[in-house]
Amino acid sequence: MxxxxxxxxxxxxxxxxxxxxxxxxxxxxxxxxxxxxxxxxxxxxxxxxxxxxxxxxxxxxxxxxxSPFTAQYDVLSTAVQHLSERKHGALIVIQRKDELDSFIHSGLPINANLSYSLLESVFYTGNPLHDGAVLICNDTLISAANILPLSEHEASGNKLGTRHRAALGLSEQTDALVLVVSEETGRATFALDGKLYPIRTTGVV
Missing domain, CATH: 1.10.287 (Helix Hairpins)
Known part of the structure; x- marks a missing residue:
């Protein structure tokens, strides 16, 4: 706090x-x-x-x-800002209290220290891992190219893309926080408790 x-x-x-x-x-x-x-x-x-x-x-x-679950907020902020500026779509899951193994189709294990350059390289358009979600636990990037459960609901009547439906789907079933960058608009949002919230990409997320 x-x-x-x-x-x-x-x-x-x-x-x-x-x-x-x-x-x-x-x-x-x-x-x-x-x-x-x-x-x-x-x-x-x-x-x-x-x-x-x-x-x-x-x-x-x-x-x-x-802040209670990772010390790497500034790293996440920088990565989201850069991804947003370049319109590189991204889906970043930050594990909090709930275990997520039973809700995520595991992708490729990474188990590396979290850095903004690593996140940006994963979501670079030419990278075969860029379409899935990365999983972050504490200060470690656990895995990439993960598949998340899709929400059946639409936000405020708007038609959502797959990334946003995946972010909502996981946040509806767990306490995970999911960052999303839109490939179409570059806009950044986060999903928590089945809701999407817009966030700034200048200076801080």
Whole structure:
């Protein structure tokens, strides 16, 4: 768990951001009857602001969720940032309390110290291992090219790709945290408890 000071600081920033969003919504309500008011543009601005708040908050809690189980958050952050910039699809499972052997179709054993260069090489498009998931336990990359159970559910009505369905599928059945980078958009998310959360890829995950 982080110390109380950074946590309170983050909560303070979140409250400030939400108050700003409230002001934007109130302004939209006040001007919605005006003929020259561009309602669609206002919606777009509010959606963008809300997405930024959600992403920053999810990124903070991602570190909170991972810190008891791996000391390599910065390594994961750097790898996800680079993979996102290059639009290299990735699926990274971080084991927490639950054993995962019965939920994962084992791939190729690696058993190497975790590094961002190793993760990036596994998910390089030309690597035959890049389509599966890597499994990380503590500070070790256990295996690559693992197959995860697929979720039968869709998130918020959106059609999901195989990586995101796999991330959700494992997170629905275990307490594992699964990082996903989209090959199509480069966007990064994490799955936990059957939900997907967007995360930042600049500076920190």
């Amino acid at each position: 982080p110390s109380i000071e950074p946590h309170l600081s983050m909560i303070g920033r979140l409250k400030g951001s939400l108050m700003q969003l409230t002001e934007e919504i109130d302004q939209m309500i006040d001007t919605i009857d005006m003929q020259e008011s561009n309602v669609l543009h206002a919606f777009d601005q509010i959606h963008h602001s809300f997405h930024n708040v959600q992403t920053a908050t999810a990124s903070y809690y991602l570190k909170l969720y991972l």
